[in-house]
Amino acid sequence: MYRNFxxxxxxxxxxxxxxxxxxxxxxxxxxNNSYMVFILDDVFQDRAxxxxxxxxxxxxxxxxxxxVEPKTSxxxxxxxxxxxxxxxxxxxxxxxxxGSTMDIAKAVSLMLTNEGSAADYQGWDLIKNPAVYHVxxxxxxxxxxxxxxxxxxxxxxxxxxxxxDYTLFDQMILDPELLVGVPKDQWFYTGMDCxxxxxxxxxxxxxxxxxxxxxxxxxxxxxxxxxEDHEExxxxxxxxxxxxGMSIAYSQVGACHALSYGLSFVLGTHHGIGCCITFDYLxxxxxxxxxxxxxxxxxxxxxxxxxxxxxxxxxxxxxMVKVALGLAPLWENCFGKDWQKxxxxxxxxxxxxxx
Numbered sequence: 001m002y003r004n005f006x007x008x009x010x011x012x013x014x015x016x017x018x019x020x021x022x023x024x025x026x027x028x029x030x031x032n033n034s035y036m037v038f039i040l041d042d043v044f045q046d047r048a049x050x051x052x053x054x055x056x057x058x059x060x061x062x063x064x065x066x067x068v069e070p071k072t073s074x075x076x077x078x079x080x081x082x083x084x085x086x087x088x089x090x091x092x093x094x095x096x097x098x099g100s101t102m103d104i105a106k107a108v109s110l111m112l113t114n115e116g117s118a119a120d121y122q123g124w125d126l127i128k129n130p131a132v133y134h135v136x137x138x139x140x141x142x143x144x145x146x147x148x149x150x151x152x153x154x155x156x157x158x159x160x161x162x163x164x165d166y167t168l169f170d171q172m173i174l175d176p177e178l179l180v181g182v183p184k185d186q187w188f189y190t191g192m193d194c195x196x197x198x199x200x201x202x203x204x205x206x207x208x209x210x211x212x213x214x215x216x217x218x219x220x221x222x223x224x225x226x227x228e229d230h231e232e233x234x235x236x237x238x239x240x241x242x243x244x245g246m247s248i249a250y251s252q253v254g255a256c257h258a259l260s261y262g263l264s265f266v267l268g269t270h271h272g273i274g275c276c277i278t279f280d281y282l283x284x285x286x287x288x289x290x291x292x293x294x295x296x297x298x299x300x301x302x303x304x305x306x307x308x309x310x311x312x313x314x315x316x317x318x319x320m321v322k323v324a325l326g327l328a329p330l331w332e333n334c335f336g337k338d339w340q341k342x343x344x345x346x347x348x349x350x351x352x353x354x355x
Contacts (some may be wrong), residue, residue: 003256005249006165008136008147011172011319018175020100020135021094022054028092028133031148036060037082037090039105041066041097041139049178062090066100068268072118073153075107082112089113090294095132098190099143099152102281103134106167109134118162122169122185127164132136134353136169139178141237142272144197144245146172146330152271158323174208176234188226189272191237192293194215195222196275197244199289204333215247228294247272255332255343258327259351262320267308278306281354309355321348 011029012020025036034056035250041064042049055061062078082090089112095105097155106160109131111118121127136146145151150161161167179187198219201211225233259282283290297304303312311316325331325348331339 004167005149007246007249008169008172010170010279011174011242013174015175015177015235017173017180018052021137021173022136024135024171024173025054025092025094029056030091033058034091035086036092036094037062037100037108039064039078039093039095039097039108041101042098042276043046044139049096051311059088064097064101064104066104067161068099069105069264069270070100070107070151070153071214072122072153074155075104075111075118077130079111082108086208089132091133093132094137095134096137096139098138098140098191099145100240102138102143102169103144103153103239104153105134105136106131106145106169107153107162110151110162110164110166117308118153119157120154121162121164122153122158122160124163125165127162127166129166131166131171135171135173137173137175137178138238139243140186140190141179141234141241142192142194142195142244144241144248146174147242149243149249154265159261160327172242174238176232176238179234179238184300185302186272186295188300189316190294191222191226191240192276192279194218194237194241194244195226195296196256196279197248197253197287197292198222198261198291200256200334201247201304202287203242203286204251204254205336206333211247211249211251214243215251218247220244223292227292227299252329252333254330256282258330258334259323259348260326261327262322262348262352263308264355265323266312266320269308273304276302277308277355280304281351307355317349317352320352321345324348 011150093109095102113129150163203216218240221236257277260278335342
């Protein structure tokens, strides 16, 4: 069976297009008593970007903290705050920030229309009701969250996304000007998430010409950004992130993302740097990609943290391995249907102990 997947129906791209947000939202606004919820990374609180948000009288500006990756309990808390703000559903949820902030916006928009806890929906196609209209506006590029059908969350038992066609944003606004001023390390780690998406997609068993076309263009743009010098590097990275997300939409990520999920679940490692740490130990799986990744690190003066797992207990190692190996589609994309004979419990354990 071929997948019949959805895509984000509306995309606006270009420098300064954030200024058209009010116009975009106007057609979605209802009566005078209706409202929009703007979910903003609190790093922008009391800064210039916050002052540019087109708030109307009844709108709700919700600052969110992403110092740790989004948890299902945090989503439940935010949904409760919105329900306390108004007994009626908002006209829209607008997520402004990096991948975690956009994941929060997607998850909140889903949980406003689906009963229970966000933890109940960690998995594939468990969502029953369409989300509230939601818009993604990235201020970092690389995660592909703006185009992804998943919202990655850490729950009480696992780190796993809410994967659903309803998760997809209804509108993306891609303004490269919003990437200006991102700290170099954060810029690099987030961009490498995109590069690793491409490597895993292009070397996966799920690969087809659809995912190949997007993946090849995305990885070419990543090479221009991280190995060359271009004035339009923010524009290029923003498009690389979009194309990388599209590549894995009809394919899948692989070993690096699976292992990084285990690392994050136990240590709370942020996704971008977690992928970089993990990828650096996968030269046997992705030899060409890891070699090129190390050249990118050298060019930009990036040094990864080492010995993260040195003081972990055997129980913590066991948890990491079980979280990672529980992501069967990622491993099947990497190694094929017999992946369990290749990525054994002991091999995954050995990789984690090297980290």
